[in-house]
Structures are given as C-alpha cells and as structure tokens.
Amino acid sequence: MLGYYATTAISSLRRSKALAALMVLVIGLGIGASMTMITIFHVLSGDPLPGRSDQLYAPVIDPRPLARDHNEPAEPDGNFTWPDAMNLLHARRADRQAVMAGGAVPVRPMQSGELPFYETGRYVTADFFSMFNVPFATGSGWRSEDDESHARIVVLNSELNRKLFGTTPSIGRTVRLKNADFRVVGVLDDWRPQPQFYAQLNGRVFGKTDQFFLPLQTAQDLGLDFNGRFSCWDSGGDARTSDHCVWLQVWVQLDSTAKAQAYRQFLASYWRDQQSHGRMPRPANAQLYGLMDWLTRQHAIPDDLRLQLSLSLGFLAVCMLNVVGLLLATFLRRGGEISVRRALGARRWDIFLQLGVESCVIGLAGGLLGLGIACLGLWSVRQRPDGYAQLAQMDASMLFGTFVLALVASVIAGLLPAWRACRIPPALQLKTQ
Amino acid sequence: MSHSPLIASLSRHKLTVCLLVMQVALTCAIVCNVASIIGHRMAQMQLPSGVVENELALIESISVDETANQLAKHDADLAALRTIPGVSMVAAVDALPFSGNNWSNGISLVPNGPALTTATAYNGTPDRMRVLGLHLVAGRPFLPEEYIPLDAAHDWAGINHVPSTIVTRALAAKLFPGQDPLGKVIYPGDGPVRIVGVVDHLLRPTLDESEASDYSTLFPMLPDTTDVTYVMRTTPQDRERVLKQAQKVLAGLDSNRVLRRPQSFTQMREDYFRRDRTMITLLLSAALGLLLVTAAGIAGLASFWVQQRRRSIGIRRAVGATRRDILRYFQTENGVIVGAGVVLGVVLAYALNMLLMQHYALQRLPWVYVPVGGAALCLLGQLAVLGPALRASGVPPVVATRG
Numbered sequence: 041m042l043g044y045y046a047t048t049a050i051s052s053l054r055r056s057k058a059l060a061a062l063m064v065l066v067i068g069l070g071i072g073a074s075m076t077m078i079t080i081f082h083v084l085s086g087d088p089l090p091g092r093s094d095q096l097y098a099p100v101i102d103p104r105p106l107a108r109d110h111n112e113p114a115e116p117d118g119n120f121t122w123p124d125a126m127n128l129l130h131a132r133r134a135d136r137q138a139v140m141a142g143g144a145v146p147v148r149p150m151q152s153g154e155l156p157f158y159e160t161g162r163y164v165t166a167d168f169f170s171m172f173n174v175p176f177a178t179g180s181g182w183r184s185e186d187d188e189s190h191a192r193i194v195v196l197n198s199e200l201n202r203k204l205f206g207t208t209p210s211i212g213r214t215v216r217l218k219n220a221d222f223r224v225v226g227v228l229d230d231w232r233p234q235p236q237f238y239a240q241l242n243g244r245v246f247g248k249t250d251q252f253f254l255p256l257q258t259a260q261d262l263g264l265d266f267n268g269r270f271s272c273w274d275s276g277g278d279a280r281t282s283d284h285c286v287w288l289q290v291w292v293q294l295d296s297t298a299k300a301q302a303y304r305q306f307l308a309s310y311w312r313d314q315q316s317h318g319r320m321p322r323p324a325n326a327q328l329y330g331l332m333d334w335l336t337r338q339h340a341i342p343d344d345l346r347l348q349l350s351l352s353l354g355f356l357a358v359c360m361l362n363v364v365g366l367l368l369a370t371f372l373r374r375g376g377e378i379s380v381r382r383a384l385g386a387r388r389w390d391i392f393l394q395l396g397v398e399s400c401v402i403g404l405a406g407g408l409l410g411l412g413i414a415c416l417g418l419w420s421v422r423q424r425p426d427g428y429a430q431l432a433q434m435d436a437s438m439l440f441g442t443f444v445l446a447l448v449a450s451v452i453a454g455l456l457p458a459w460r461a462c463r464i465p466p467a468l469q470l471k472t473q
Numbered sequence: 474m475s476h477s478p479l480i481a482s483l484s485r486h487k488l489t490v491c492l493l494v495m496q497v498a499l500t501c502a503i504v505c506n507v508a509s510i511i512g513h514r515m516a517q518m519q520l521p522s523g524v525v526e527n528e529l530a531l532i533e534s535i536s537v538d539e540t541a542n543q544l545a546k547h548d549a550d551l552a553a554l555r556t557i558p559g560v561s562m563v564a565a566v567d568a569l570p571f572s573g574n575n576w577s578n579g580i581s582l583v584p585n586g587p588a589l590t591t592a593t594a595y596n597g598t599p600d601r602m603r604v605l606g607l608h609l610v611a612g613r614p615f616l617p618e619e620y621i622p623l624d625a626a627h628d629w630a631g632i633n634h635v636p637s638t639i640v641t642r643a644l645a646a647k648l649f650p651g652q653d654p655l656g657k658v659i660y661p662g663d664g665p666v667r668i669v670g671v672v673d674h675l676l677r678p679t680l681d682e683s684e685a686s687d688y689s690t691l692f693p694m695l696p697d698t699t700d701v702t703y704v705m706r707t708t709p710q711d712r713e714r715v716l717k718q719a720q721k722v723l724a725g726l727d728s729n730r731v732l733r734r735p736q737s738f739t740q741m742r743e744d745y746f747r748r749d750r751t752m753i754t755l756l757l758s759a760a761l762g763l764l765l766v767t768a769a770g771i772a773g774l775a776s777f778w779v780q781q782r783r784r785s786i787g788i789r790r791a792v793g794a795t796r797r798d799i800l801r802y803f804q805t806e807n808g809v810i811v812g813a814g815v816v817l818g819v820v821l822a823y824a825l826n827m828l829l830m831q832h833y834a835l836q837r838l839p840w841v842y843v844p845v846g847g848a849a850l851c852l853l854g855q856l857a858v859l860g861p862a863l864r865a866s867g868v869p870p871v872v873a874t875r876g
Contacts, residue, residue, distance in 0.1 A: 062773050066766050073762070146537045146731050155724055156537050156731050218537060279628065343833050344752055347510075350829075351759050354503045358496055358763055362770035365492040369777045372489075425747050460488060 042397060049398035056370060060402065063366050067406025067453075070359030071446045072413025077345075077352040078445075079418060079438045083431045084246065084341050088233040092173050093331040095135075095293050097300060099128065099307055100327040103286065103320050105273055118338070119240065119269065119286035122260075124314075129165060133306045134292035135299065138168040139256055141288050142239055142267040147252075148216040149204065159200055160267060161252035162239075163259035169195070169226075171293045172238065179211045179226030182255065190258045194222040198230040200251035215252075220262050222254060234431060237331060238291055240268045241338035247427020256288075283319065292328075304328045342426075356449070363402075363453045371395055371461035382466035395458035396451065403450020407443045414442060479806055486778075490810055493774060497814025497850060500767045502821035505846040506829060507760045509838045514749045520686060522570040522742070523641070523674030525606030529704055529738035530712045531569070532719050535731040536699040543697045544622060546727070551598065553726050554703055557718045559711040564604040564704050566597035567623070567696040569738070570676035571745040577677075578632065578661040580648065580690070586660065590685065592644050593677040594632065594661065596623050596694040597704075602639075604706045607691075610642060612655045612670030615693040625698040632662035635692050639670035643687035661690060712737045767850075768857040771811070775803065775861035779868075786865055787872030796866040803862035804855060811854035815847040822846070 053060040087093050102116035103124060120128075125139040141163050146156040168174070169181035182193055194215055201210055201224075214221045235245040259266075260280060266287060274284035294300045307326035314320040329337060371378075378391055414434065421432040483490050536546060547565045554563045568574055579588025602614055619637050624630040638659065645654035645668070658665045675689040703723075707715045716735040723732060734741075779786070786799055794802075826838040 059773055059777070062769055066769065069762060069766060073759070146535065148537065155728055158535070158731050158733065219539065344748065347829075347833055348752075348755060351503070351507070351756070354499070355759060355763060355766075358499050358503070359766055361492055361496040361499065362766055365489055365496065365770060366773050368489050368492065369774055373777065373781060424751050426751075456488070 042393075045394045045397035046401060048394065049401045052374070052398065053401065059366060059370060063363050063402050064405045064409060066359045066362050066366075067403060067446065067450060068409025068413055070356040071407055071410025071442060071449065072417060074352040074356040075410060075414035075438065075442045075445065076417030076421065077349040078441070079414065079434055080345060080421060080428070080432050081341065081349055082438055083433065083435075084235070084345070084428055085335075086234075087332065088235055088237045088335075089172060089331065092171075092293075095295055096171070096331040097134075097292050097294055097303070097328045098331070098334045099290055099292060099303070100329065101307060101311055101320070102322050102325065103283065103314075104322065106321050117240075117269065117271070117286065118289070118334075119271070120288040120290050121283045121286050122281040122288065123283045125288040125290050127310065128290055128292075131306070131310075134303055135295050136167040136171040136293040137290065138165045138171055139288050139290050140164040140168060140238060141256065141259075142250075143259060143264055144267045145217045145252075145264050147200070147204070150216075159251045160248070161197075161200075161254070162250045163256040163264065163266075164253050165256050167293075168253065171291065172233075174231055175229040177227045177229040178209070179224070181226055181253075187255050187257050190261045191255055192220060192222045192258055193225045193254065195226040195228065195253040196224055197228045197232075197249060197251045197253075199249070201227045217252070217254070218262070218264060234428075235335065235340050237335060237340070238289060240289065241335070241340050242269075245340055245427070246431065247429070300328060342428075345428075360449055360453050363450070364456055367399055367402075367454055368457035368460060371457045372464075374461070375464050378461055378464050379466050382464065388462040391462040391464075392458050395461055396454055399450045399454025399458065400447060403446050403453070404443070406450060407446025410446055411439070411442050479802065479809070482782075483806065483809070489774065493771065493810050494814040494817060496767055496770060497811050497854070498817035498821050500763050501815050501818025501846055501850050502825045504760050504763055504850070505818070505822040505842045506825050506838060507756045508846060509826075509842045510835065511753055511756050511760075512839075512842070513836055514753055517680060517686075518746050518749060520676055520680070521674045522676045522738075523605075523607060523672060523687075524570065524738065525706070526738045526742065527709045528606070528706050528712075529604075530707055530715045530719070530736075531702055531704055531738060531741065532716065532723065532735040533700070533702045533733040534723055535701075535733065536727070537729050537731065538727075539699055543699060543701075544695055547598070547696065547701055550703065550723060550726060553722050554705060554719055557705070557715055557722060559707050559715050560705045562600050562604045562706040564598045564601035565696055565701045566595065566601055566605075566704055567698065567701065568593070568595055568678050569605075569702065569704070569741070570678060571741050572678045572702065573745075575678040576629070578690075580644075581660045582648065582658070584660055584663070584665070590644075590647055590688060592640070592661070592688040592690045595675065595689055595691045596631075596696055597691075598695055599693075601704070602691070604704050606706075607672045607675060609639070610671050610673045611653075612639065612668070614670060615639070615691075619693040620695055621693070622697045623694040625696075631694045632692070633664045635662075635664075635666055635694055637669045637693060638666045639672055639691040640668055641675050641687050641689045642671055642673050644689065645671050647688065659690075666692075764850075764853055768853050771807065771854055771857040772861060775807065775858045776864070779803070779861045779865040782865075783868055783872055786868045787870055787874075790868065790870035791873040799866040799868070800862050803858055803865055807854050807858035807862075808851065811851050815850055818850070819843050819847060 098118060100116060100118045101124065103121055104116065129137055129139050143163050144158055144160045147159045148156045165187050166182050166184040177198060181195060182191060186193060204215060210224045210227060213224050215224060232249040236248050239245060270285060270287040272279055272285040279285045292303065294303055304326065307328065308324055311320055311324040311326050381391065418432045418434055422429050551563050551565060554560060576594050577591040578594055579591050581588050599617060599620060615637060621631055621635060640654065648659065649657055654668050654671060657668050659668065674687055676686055677689055680686045705715055705719065720732055720735055822838060822843055829835045
C-alpha cells in the first residue's frame with residue numbers, strides 16, 4: 041500500500057510542479073544551511089584525545105586577592121602561578137601531572153646566512169608525553185630528573201624536524217633556539233590534537249600545532265619568551281616566578297573517579313593550607329574539570345560559530361513553517377479527491393497515511409538537495425581563514441543525519457496538514473463541488 | 474471597499490493564515506536582529522584608526538641577540554631604512570592599531586588610586602607622530618628632551634618616570650569630562666604624567682565592543698625591546714617595492730634577526746577584519762535567504778488562493794467589481810496578513826535580542842532597525858503578491874457562468 045501511496049504522491053506532485061519544486065527547494069535550503077552548521081559543530085566538539093580524555097582533568101584554583109571591583113570576572117581563568125604549579129607538580133598526588141606554557145622562539149637554521157625564523161611550541165614537564173599519549177616517530181620524551189636538572193633537550197614535531205633536518209636522522213643532533221643549543225631527544229609522529237585542548241583556550245585554538253617541546257624549567261632558566269595570556273595583580277620580583285602572576289596550565293591524569301574525588305579533596309586542602317600562609321584569600325572552591333567539560337566551559341568553539349548555528353536553526357524553522365503552509369494548501373485543494381476516497385470507504389487513517397507519504401517524498405527530495413547545499417556550505421567554510429576551516433568535512437554519521445533530519449522535518453511539517461485534510465467529511469465536499 | 478468579505482475569507486483559512494503570520498513574524502524577528510549585527514560590525518570596520526592608512530609600510534624585526542644595545546641597533550636600522558628611495562620618513566614603534574599586541578595600563582588621577590579606565594600605551598621614536606600622520610587637535614608634540622627609554626628589561630619601568638603624554642580625544646573626555654585636558658596629570662604607572670597634547674583618533678591594537686576602542690595614550694618612550702616594528706611613510710603605489718627593499722636592507726645590516734609580517738597598514742587592517750567580513754557575508758546571505766523563502770511562501774499561497782477562488786472572483790466581477798477592486802482585494806489581504814506578522818515580529822525581535830544578549834554578549838537592538846525591517850517585509854509581501862493578484866484581476870467575469 042505504501043508503494044502505491046508513493047506513486048500517487050509523485051503523480052500528484054507532478055500536477056503542481058511549481059509548488060512541489062518550491063517546497064523541495066525550501067526544505068533543501070533549510071536542511072542544507074542547518075546541516076552545514078551542525079556538521080561543523082559535530083566536528084569541532086569531537087574528542088581531541090579519544091581513549092584518554094576521560095582520565096584527564098584540569099584543576100582550577102583561584103589565587104587572586106579578594107575582588108577589588110565588579111568588572112573583574114567572578115571565575116578564575118584557570119591559569120596557575122609558578123609556585124602553585126610547582127607545588128602541585130611536586131606533590132605527585134595524581135597518576136600523572138604536567139605543567140606547561142606556550143612559547144615562541146627564534147629557531148636558527150644550521151646553514152649560516154639564512155635568517156632565523158619564529159616557531160611556536162610548548163614548555164612542558166616530563167609527564168606531558170605519557171599523559172597525553174603523544175605518538176613518537178623516533179626517540180622519546182624525558183624523565184622528571186631532566187626537568188630538575190634543567191636539561192637542554194628538545195622534542196620536535198614532524199614539521200619542524202623536516203624543515204631543519206630533512207630526512208636525515210635527527211636524534212642526538214643540535215638545534216639552536218634563541219641563544220642556546222638543545223639536543224634532540226625525540227621526534228613526534230605529526231601530533232596535532234584538535235583543538236589544542238591543553239593550551240590556554242580562546243576562540244582560536246583550532247588549527248594550531250606545537251612544533252617543539254622543551255623542559256619548562258629550562259625555558260624559565262634561559263628566559264625563553266612566553267606566549268599567551270599573562271595576568272598579574274601585584275608588581276615586584278620576577279613576574280614569571282612570582283606568586284601574583286598566573287600564566288601556566290596544569291593537567292593531571294586520574295585513572296578512576298575515586299582518585300578524581302581524592303584529588304579534589306587534595307586541592308581543597310592545598311587551598312586551605314595556602315590560606316594559613318596568608319595566600320589565596322578567596323573562599324576555598326577548588327574545581328577539577330574533565331577534559332570535555334573543560335572545553336565546553338572555556339568556549340573552545342568560537343561564539344561566532346554558535347551564533348551561526350542558532351541562525352541556521354532559525355532559518356530551518358522559517359523554512360518548515362513555509363512548507364507546512366504550502367502543504368496545507370495543496371492538501372486542502374484536493375478536498376474533492378479526498379472526500380471521494382472517503383466516500384468510497386477509505387478510513388481517515390488511510391488518508392492520513394497517503395498524505396504523510398506524500399510529505400515524506402517531498403522531504404526526501406529536499407534532503408537530497410539539502411545534502412548538496414550542505415556540501416557546498418562546508419566547501420565555503422573550508423575557504424575561510426579560520427583554524428577550524430580544514431576540519432569542516434562531512435562524515436558518514438552526518439550524511440545519515442542529514443536524511444534523518446530531512447525526513448523528520450518533513451513528517452512533522454506534514455502532520456498538521458495531513459491531520460487537517462483527513463478531517464474533511466466525505467459527502468459535504470462532493471455536494472459543493 | 475468593504476472589508477467584511479476579506480475577513481470572512483481569511484477566517485475560512487485560519488490555519489494557513491496563522492502559519493503565514495508566524496512565518497512572517499519569525500522572519501521579521503531574525504532579519505531585524507541580523508541587520509543589527511551586520512550594522513554593528515560594519516560600524517566597527519569603519520572606525521577611523523587615526524593614522525594615514527594608505528601611506529604606511531610596516532615590517533617587524535626581532536633581534537635574536539639580546540646582549541646588544543637595542544636602542545643603537547634600532548637607530549642603525551632606521552638610518553638604513555631612510556635611504557630607501559620613496560621612503561619619506563621612518564619610525565620605530567612597539568604597537569599600532571590592529572597590530573594585536575596590546576600593552577594597556579589602568580589610568581588613575583591620584584597616585585595608587587583606583588583606575589578610571591584602561592588605555593593602550595603607544596611608544597615610539599620621535600618621528601612617529603609625523604610618520605603615522607596623527608592629527609594633533611590641541612597642545613604640542615613631544616619635546617626631544619622628554620624622550621626616555623622604555624626600559625623593557627626592568628619590567629617596562631619607563632612608564633613610572635615618563636614626564637608627558639598625548640592622549641586621544643575620547644580618552645580625555647572619559648578622564649576629564651567637560652574640562653580642558655591639557656596640563657592635567659594622570660597616573661598610568663607609579664609617577665605623575667602630564668597631558669601635553671590631544672589627538673583626534675588613535676585606535677587600540679585590539680578593538681572591543683565599546684567606545685573604549687579609542688582610549689590610547691602616546692608616550693615619549695623609545696622601544697628598547699628586541700621586538701620592534703618599523704613604520705615607513707611612502708606613497709600608496711610604492712609600498713610593495715619599499716617593503717621588498719626594506720627586507721633586503723635589514724637582513725643585510727644584521728642577519729641575526731627574524732623579519733616578520735612585511736605588510737602595508739591596509740593589509741593589516743584587512744586581516745584584522747577578515748573574520749568579520751566572512752560573518753557579514755554569511756549573515757547577509759542568511760537574511761536574504763530568509764526573505765526570499767518568505768516571499769516565495771507568500772507568492773505560492775497567494776497564487777493558490779487565486780486558483781481556488783477563480784469562481785468567486787468571476788462572480789464578483791460579474792456583479793460589478795472592477796479589475797482594480799480585485800487587485801486591491803488581494804493586496805489588502807496580503808497587507809493584513811503581513812502586517813499582523815510584522816506586529817508579532819516586533820515583539821519577537823526584542824525577545825530574540827534579549828536572548829542573544831544573554832548568550833553572545835551582543836548589543837541591544839537599536840530601535841531604528843525594527844520599523845525599517847517591518848516596512849521592508851510589508852513591501853516584500855506586496856511585491857510577492859503582485860503577480861498572483863494581477864492574475865486574479867485578469868479573471869474574466871464569464872467564469873462565473875461556468876463550472
């Protein structure tokens with residue numbers, strides 16, 4: 041019976057070609073626009089570190105003095121002062137822990153005569169590599185003894201390694217960063233987690249990759265330039281190692297929720313302990329956020345994109361209203377035909393089903409068009425200069441999602457008109473025609 | 474013309490009319506808000522930076538050698554850049570509008586007092602005011618003896634000793650509303666700084682949403698960091714060539730440095746607003762798409778109704794209605810529906826605006842967008858219905874006798 045309804049649906053759509061085309065076009069536009077944005081969201085809110093992310097946590101404490109004016113944000117930005125970060129690192133209360141900061145240094149090529157160039161990377165502590173499952177092509181990271189001895193060693197990401205050494209093996213060779221020589225101990229296998237979750241998060245964390253990693257204490261020792269947000273509330277002393285400037289990120293790995301609970305308590309007791317030393321005057325409120333939770337809280341996805349998503353959903357809503365109106369008009373015009381069918385014995389349900397199938401046919405055609413429009417939309421997003429642009433690709437689940445959305449939307453759009461049309465009384469219409 | 478048949482016929486299509494009204498309302502609400510966002514972004518993009526934008530060529534130089542005397546190195550670089558044909562003036566600065574790296578200080582009017590606001594500190598060599606073409610509207614330029622090093626090595630300590638400053642008009646108005654700012658003392662650091670001049674505009678390196686985008690202070694401090702930007706004043710057509718030569722000249726003078734971002738000021742401005750331009754294009758196409766879909770919906774339903782009512786139109790024509798009456802009838806009908814939609818849409822527009830302000834830190838919807846949006850929608854409705862209405866008015870009276 042459904043097959044028969046589908047045939048009648050197509051033939052009745054053929055009768056009012058222009059209107060059918062309009063409905064398909066409108067559904068296609070709505071589905072296409074919203075699927076473009078939904079796909080981008082789906083891709084950007086993906087897990088940057090599958091398999092490990094549920095064990096990673098960002099601790100947050102607030103070392104700021106009591107609020108002085110109402111302009112300052114109520115929540116701390118999640119960065120740490122040097123003493124706090126070092127205290128947490130040396131306490132070793134988590135399964136793994138690492139302190140890190142972004143950096144940019146001039147890299148001096150080996151060939152004389154060539155100008156140095158700037159490269160961005162990260163100053164980290166030993167556990168960074170094992171904690172984040174960083175894939176090595178050759179060599180390895182370093183041990184915490186190297187951190188403490190301020191070893192001059194570096195791990196290169198594949199791109200910088202290729203740029204400096206080409207295809208020749210680079211382990212043990214020397215790289216000159218700013219004014220110091222570093223020995224290469226490891227080369228990564230093109231590691232580029234998206235977003236770069238461990239960095240300070242802002243609207244531009246997608247598309248970036250670190251090209252080198254070297255011990256944090258060494259970088260501090262040599263005064264290598266730090267890159268990123270650095271906020272202080274007091275002056276005096278060396279700002280970077282002072283207890284009144286926050287700029288470092290701390291990540292911990294905790295293998296079970298029980299351990300996470302224990303770590304939360306440890307943070308709270310650390311806070312109270314600092315208070316007894318006259319620091320951290322705000323009421324103790326230590327937090328521990330899981331990785332995915334942290335990304336959401338920090339608005340890793342740019343606000344402009346959220347706005348675009350809302351806009352596209354609003355667009356879909358207007359398109360759907362439009363289609364409901366048009367469907368209602370087409371169904372009601374066929375009042376005569378429907379009442380004849382009813383008079384011949386069709387139940388309301390039969391009419392409802394027949395019209396429902398008709399709106400599904402329109403929905404499917406619209407979905408097909410919408411898929412094309414979404415692909416076009418994603419292509420145009422890939423032309424954008426933003427870091428997330430290259431990630432905007434359609435995948436299987438989104439492909440399937442497009443059709444589900446199109447079908448669901450058209451069925452919903454068809455419900456009201458079909459319900460209204462199946463209530464046409466059998467005889468009355470015959471008389472008036 | 475009596476409107477009672479109009480209302481009667483609308484009430485026969487309650488559901489369809491309601492849908493159309495809702496669609497128009499939603500379109501109106503979204504389009505008004507989208508237009509306001511576009512307007513706001515466009516306004517930001519057109520803010521005057523205060524500098525002669527199309528005559529400036531920029532290059533950033535970062536010396537790798539930290540032990541050298543940076544002031545002397547900068548002087549040598551400046552002397553070399555001055556020899557490039559086509560370059561009329563050169564200056565070294567630490568930041569520029571749209572350059573991104575922003576050094577802001579809290580400004581108070583008493584020592585260690587509460588900051589009234591924050592303002593960007595711009596530093597540079599003595600020629601900088603003339604190179605950038607800053608427009609001094611009151612007071613005097615800096616005197617040669619006022620210049621001191623920035624002292625970046627000691628936590629930018631120059632800010633605590635600098636004697637004078639030139640501020641933007643917007644900042645002066647914020648700090649000393651209704652007063653003459655010249656001669657007044659401000660505290661951007663530990664020590665007092667006297668305002669000796671006022672420039673009409675100088676945007677900050679990064680813009681935010683408020684009028685604070687123009688809160689800048691110029692200080693007579695010489696950049697002594699390894700990282701410095703050279704600004705060359707030249708003619709618009711010479712900029713490309715000057716930039717190429719500048720790279721050669723600087724690399725030849727000292728190869729132990731990184732040269733970054735050789736570009737014209739115009740390019741830097743374009744890069745700064747690239748995201749906004751994408752967003753504007755996107756918002757524009759969304760608004761256009763919405764209007765188009767709504768217009769198509771109106772036209773589709775109208776032509777439907779015309780077909781459906783051919784007989785009644787014929788009868789009305791037969792009993793004396795002119796073509797004009799029929800045309801009017803459909804136009805009025807459309808006006809009533811779209812008008813109702815717009816009224817509802819105005820309420821929705823403000824509701825949507827509140828929602829957006831809550832979630833995206835957007836600004837309040839300026840009222841002017843609402844009547845303009847409403848009027849545009851009404852006009853669009855009339856245009857959309859024109860075709861079907863003309864067809865309706867063309868129905869001959871003889872139709873009444875058929876069927």
